[in-house]
Amino acid sequence: MGAERSDNRVDLIIVAVLWVALTGAGLWWATVTNLHPIGASSNAVISDEAFDLLLYLSMPVTTFVVVVLGYSVLRFRVSLDETEDAAPVRSNRLFIAMWVLITVGLSVYVIFNPGFTGLDALAADKNAEMTIEVTASQWRWDYRYVEENIEFLDADGLVLPVDTRILFKITSQDVIHSFWVPAFRVKKDAVPGLITEVYMTTTKLGDFAQDDGFRNQCAELCGTGHTRMRTTVTVLTRVDFIAWVDAQRNAEVSG
Amino acid sequence: MSILKGIVGGILGYLLGAALVTSIRAATGAEPWDFEVATMGAYLPTVVGWLLGVGVWEYWARPWFGREAKPYTTVGWRRYFNFDTDHKVIGIQYLVSFLFLFFLAGLFAMVMRWELMNPGRDILTPSSYNGFMSLHGTMMVFVAVAAIVGAFGNYIVPIMIGADDMAFPKLNALSYWLVPVVVAFLTASFLVGGYDTGWTGYAPLSVTTRTGALFFNLAFLTLGLSSIVGAINFLTTVHKMRAPGMTWSRLPIFVWSIYVTSWLSLIFTQFIALAMLMVVFARTLGMAFFEAAAGGDPLLYQNVFWFYSHPAVYIMILPAFGVTLEILSHFSRKPLFAYKWAVGGMIGIAAMSAFVWAHHMFTSGMPDVLLKPFLASTELISIPTGLIMLSALGTIWQGRLRLHVPMLFALGVVFNFLFGGITGVFLADAPLDIQLHDTYFVVAHFHYVILGGGIFGLFAAVYYWFPKMTGRMMNETLGKVHFWWMIIGFNFTFMPMFWIGMNGMNRRISDYVPNLGGTNRMISLAGFFLGMSFVIFLWNYIYSWWRGADAPSNPWGATTLEWMTSSPPPLENFDVIPEVVGGPYTYGDKSAKHAILEPRL
Known part of the structure; x- marks a missing residue:
């Protein structure tokens, strides 16, 4: 059991490093690439800024899933005729708590920014020339x-x-x-x-x-x-x- | 034979209904013959005539009139063409029918991509493009709504809970035999020139456009009827037919997904029926539900339509989540991680699905005060959806992953759905959705969810349960080729659509501004590549069914009940009633047992 735990720690460290690296690469790509077509109105600024913010916020989430998925497939695969079971871990309070807190936090945050702020900005000036x-x-x-x-x-x-x-x-x-x-x-x-x-x-x-x-x-x-x-x-x-x-x-x- | 009788019954029903309507019109002084009005009036007699002919009369209704019901005597492959009440026969009927629809609708997509390969007009008129696009969308939505539920819900759920059949076997057969009616109406719409409203069928266009739209409405109505009947059956089955000891917390996650989906179908499908009926009556009886000048409201349709059709997205994806989590656990040889959170996630998605429909209408002109609430509810639905991801990742982490074909597809669902889910967060943001709405960004998003999630889930289920359903193994190598071919083709087809949508390619157009030509050509080529992957699948599927190696009762070494009986299972599934004594995923614990199957005294 002790050996398994230290294995887990190594796995976690590798995943964390890959995650940070991939997130960094993703954010770098997002900042240097212009994904938007020409914007020629005040509304375009609001729309494009909303997109960029969501892209930055979603980057660590996406890379986390990709890294865990990819790492697990490469690291934990066994040959097809293996019949031995894995250790029956059914839950992990810390992981679940973190996951729920972060997804709730992000979801609520994006409601306000860029959601409500964007809608307010779009509706702010009702004086047309x-x-x-x-x-x-x-x-x-x-x-x-x-x-x-x-x-x-x-x-x-x-x-x-x-x-x-x-x-x-x-x-x-x-x-x-x-x-x-x-x-x-x-x-x-x-x-x-x-x-x-x-x-x-x-x-x-x-x-x-x-x-x-x-x-x-x-x-x-x-x-x-x-x-x-x-x-x-x-x-x-x-x-x-x-x-x-x-x-x-x-x-x-x-x- | 019974199909022939059904067709005769349907034709007689149509003639009867049409004659009745025509004589009423003649009596009231209207122009007697009107094709659409006659068809509307003949709808119910046609459906009833078909059902009576196809077997309801012989096997079901005769006792109501003091006669003997005919015994089921059909055996062998002919059973699949007959009104049969065995849930395993019905499951296979559903699977084959909807795979057929899937491939047909896929061919339509190939035709569309051919037209879109170059700017300008290639092979289709704008009108026929709209026709192919509408049928592609409609048929694929029907596949996504009904394939997993109909095929594996029917075949696997009763076995998984240790039941001998569904709660209402005759109703079950009825819900399947409505499907040919759906196909007949779609074919009829094609024959009268198609319809050009897309699968969403927005009024007032659907009221004023060509006759094909009427058949689309009737087809959707009929599928809805089939869904509701099926949902009642699943709910009753899960509530009442569970084997002794199969408590709610011991249900396999796939059963939970079908159970939750059935509640959605039962509650929401009637709204699509309402939307469809309103359009039918607007077309045929001139009722002005959507006509502003006559006091109607054009946005009424969208509200009623999406009140079903957003929950319907979860009807499409929840069963695929169930399949995926089920397979991830078995092929990681590890209990499902955070089982209760995953169940809670499914229930949470279902509960919240009722409060998000207007996010399809951010640009529709609905009152501005509604933007914020619907933006908020939609962003929040990513929380329960995230719980499914949590369970998936936790399950494979430190598992012992055996990458059989079903496992590859299940992992594919997690990967693809990630992008579908994340881009949903973008689309829920109303200020941004103004730009992205009705563009290829949306097309990419829902193909990632429904093809990348739902249909990958369908194929995972096909590969996983094929040995159980047919008694034969599918070819593993061909399956792997199919998986890699499909997931590569899929991502190369749909990933560029996010970009092209942001850059001004809107949905449902047969031509576009020239500078989008390069990306469109690449998408088309990748699309053809994706399309070809299914040839491998079809060959593997047909050949394996015919000549594949014999399947043992439990080829994957999985722990749930369907693997504790022969492949395929006998009539009524188990020789003895199983006694469930523990949770479904007993991996890593030699002393744990899910069920005992021993003859008791």
Whole structure:
């Protein structure tokens, strides 16, 4: 029995070393690798930071399971025709207590951070400088700029000014669609009979030709044309945006 | 023969129901013939006609009318095509049927990956892509819900608790013979042009889209009926049929998993039936449950649907946890670690599963005040789930691991589920889920849980109990090739999907922005590689059943009751009623015994 115990201690030390090493390697990888596509809104920062925090927190958990699993398979395997039993350890109070404490602690922690903090940050500022009504239908997007009073039916693109707090008011005329701009980390369903709202601030210039994250793609299955239900998104400087709005008005008058 | 009678009964039932509905419509002045309305009206007569024809009448219902029930005279392989009440026959019927569905749905996945291999359109129209995608999802969900429970729940649970059969053998046969109806409705949906709503069938799309959606709704409804009937049977069996001395704390963990799963099925399946019925009535009777303009609510469907379908995820995974922990103990030759915590984990998951459904709806437009509670409840469910991991790791630690094929698959479940579980923590975080929802990150997550966990668990169970069910051994080398091929193919297929989802690939699309092409091609190739691994399995499975070496009663040297009777067991399982005298995992203690099987005076 004594021999088994000292074996166990060696095993524990090796597992601990491997665990620390693999966790370190994992965290290093997580910090040097950018897993995120381009982010061009205030919401993107909140979303990406939440991801990164969860990635860091989950790293030691993942590596712990991988190390214990891998080490056990290599260290404790016997040949297939062995029939001798292992020592009947049915419980280990310390291990169970640690496990429960840590999983409870982590689960509760992530509820508050990044969970509640992220939701609060997303909902913090409800003063929009600009309102755009987004209307989805099978299979097209309509955009109406409320303050500018211009409208695009079956639009090709959505044009926005940079550094501007924007409120999207989203609805649908038939089935459920979803307004999703990957670069903004914004996604909200378009529901018939309901107006859903999203607030966000644009933070970067860009357009679809430069990065395909600048697109509004329907994210809720809506039938045959679902795949193709997308428009480009362009973020202009505020000056360019004003010029663009004027050009649209002139086009409307002359048209 | 009985199947033929069932088909005739089903057709007669359909004609009767359709004629009735059509004449009612004619009498009320509506356009008499409407295919969907007629089909809706004919649903019950069709199902009843099939069941009566297939054997309910001959073996069950005749006494109700003062006649003699026919005796079961069918023997040999024909039993499997007959209305048979032996739980072992039913278990094999379930296993073969759902393996067939699994491979068919897998072929559909291959077709989808072919289309997605390159940007642009390759072989499918967007509409037929949606059709394949919807059928793939639906059939795989059905497999995940019913395969382990139906096959091994039926075959193994009664033997494990020392019973001679299930509590209600006829109901058991009934719940199996509803499965062909499910398959028939899915086939019918395919024949009328498929449906394009995915397995989630969201209203209002499911109300306005093509006729195939009606058959999807009826198929799901029927599977639900089968699940509820089965659940009642399992619960009664575990409560009432345990051998003397088989106390609750002596139940093998697999029995616990089926028991807890059955409570979930019993309580929650009726909600999916409700969701399906509402869509059927909206389609055929014009009831405006989901139509905002007429006072309905489009989000109503999602609430009712997920109120079943999130617990259903645990219906899919809990039996696989049970199989995994069972196998880890036997092949580590060590008692299950923290048995009571593992049981508590299963019960905790089941209890909490009722309070997390709206995490599927974070972007749906539901009231903002609900985001925090559902975020919190969802993160907390990782605590009981963690207890399963705790038990798994504690069991293999310092065990004496014999890496037979079932053990490899059980270890595979632990490895794969780790990634499925951890990414669930990410998705539960509402601020992040806004971006990840409805992308391939979710696709990767649930394939890690359901394919990596549930289906690896299914294969672990197949390899583990095959000798018991067929009396023959599977080929060990081919099994190992299958395992390594499958786990490598699986991880190379689904790991990149996390990345591609974060980078803008959304679900359920037949085409995507060009710069995702490289990763998609790699995923497709890995997917084909994964698909080919099943050829090895099929060969091994069929050939071993036909010509495999004879299996002894206890090839693995395991301690639970199913290994204390012959392979396969005789009718009614044991020659003498076992007397249970100790826990199920007696490893490392020569004096301990699980059960005594001696003829008593």
